[in-house]
Structure formats: structure tokens, C-alpha cells
Amino acid sequence: MTMNEKPQLERNPDTHKAHKRDVFWQITLPLIVGLVFVLILSVLTVLAATGGGNITQAGDAALIILIVPLMMVTIIFTIIFAAVAYGIIKLNEILPLYTRQAHDALARVRQQVQMGSDKAVEPFFRVQSFFASLKALKRK
Numbered sequence: 388m389t390m391n392e393k394p395q396l397e398r399n400p401d402t403h404k405a406h407k408r409d410v411f412w413q414i415t416l417p418l419i420v421g422l423v424f425v426l427i428l429s430v431l432t433v434l435a436a437t438g439g440g441n442i443t444q445a446g447d448a449a450l451i452i453l454i455v456p457l458m459m460v461t462i463i464f465t466i467i468f469a470a471v472a473y474g475i476i477k478l479n480e481i482l483p484l485y486t487r488q489a490h491d492a493l494a495r496v497r498q499q500v501q502m503g504s505d506k507a508v509e510p511f512f513r514v515q516s517f518f519a520s521l522k523a524l525k526r527k
Contacts, residue, residue: 435442 432442435445
């Protein structure tokens with residue numbers, strides 16, 4: 388065995404057998420039954436259409452059955468969108484008051500921070516201005 392090859396792991400025969408059984412019952416069999424059902428419906432549709440029977444009534448019923456779930460989903464989404472629009476309208480009425488309060492509070496915070504930083508820097512400015520005035524006096 389070279390360094391690049393991985394060792395071949397052996398499968399657990401019991402779990403592998405159970406997995407194969409589950410795949411058959413949960414995937415393969417339902418798929419086969421569904422395909423057979425669709426094929427039978429297709430053959431019956433072709434026989435009804437070519438046998439001279441009246442298939443417009445069955446077609447109309449099938450169309451209604453296809454449209455009803457789509458209508459239900461559309462109604463649900465329409466109600467959700469209407470509720471969101473109503474909420475946005477109400478929020479738009481209320482929000483300016485609270486945003487004004489938040490703006491005023493932040494302006495007060497900014498003013499306090501500005502005053503605090505000015506007080507913190509003032510001693511340094513006084514010392515620098517003192518030295519600057521001394522230099523100015525030396526030049527004269």
C-alpha cells in the first residue's frame with residue numbers, strides 16, 4: 388500500500404442489509420408505484436380521447452382541481468402582503484415621533500461628549516499655548 392492509498396473499510400453486513408431494505412421500501416417501491424399510476428392514467432386518457440367519449444367534463448374537473456390549490460396559496464400570500472402593507476402604514480405614522488426622540492437623545496449625548504473632550508484637551512492646549520507665547524517672546 389502506498390502513502391496515497393486509503394485503506395479499504397469493510398461494511399457492516401447487518402446495517403448494509405437494513406439500508407438496502409429501507410431504500411427499496413422508502414424510495415424504489417413508491418417510485419415504481421407512482422410511475423405505474425401515471426402510466427395507467429395516461430393510457431386511460433388516451434383511450435377516452437380516442438374512443439369517442441366526452442372528455443371535456445373530465446378536463447374541466449381536472450383544471451379546477453389544479454387551480455384550487457394555487458388560488459389558496461395566492462389568497463394566503465395576498466393576506467400576508469396586505470398585513471405587511473398595513474403594518475408599514477401604521478409604522479410610518481408612529482415612527483417619526485420615536486425617531487425624533489432618538490435624534491434628540493443622540494444630540495444630547497454628542498453635546499456631552501464634545502464638552503467632555505474639550506475639557507480633557509484644554510490642559511494640553513494651555514500648556515502648548517504657554518510654550519508658543521514663550522517662543523513668540525523670544526523672537527522679539
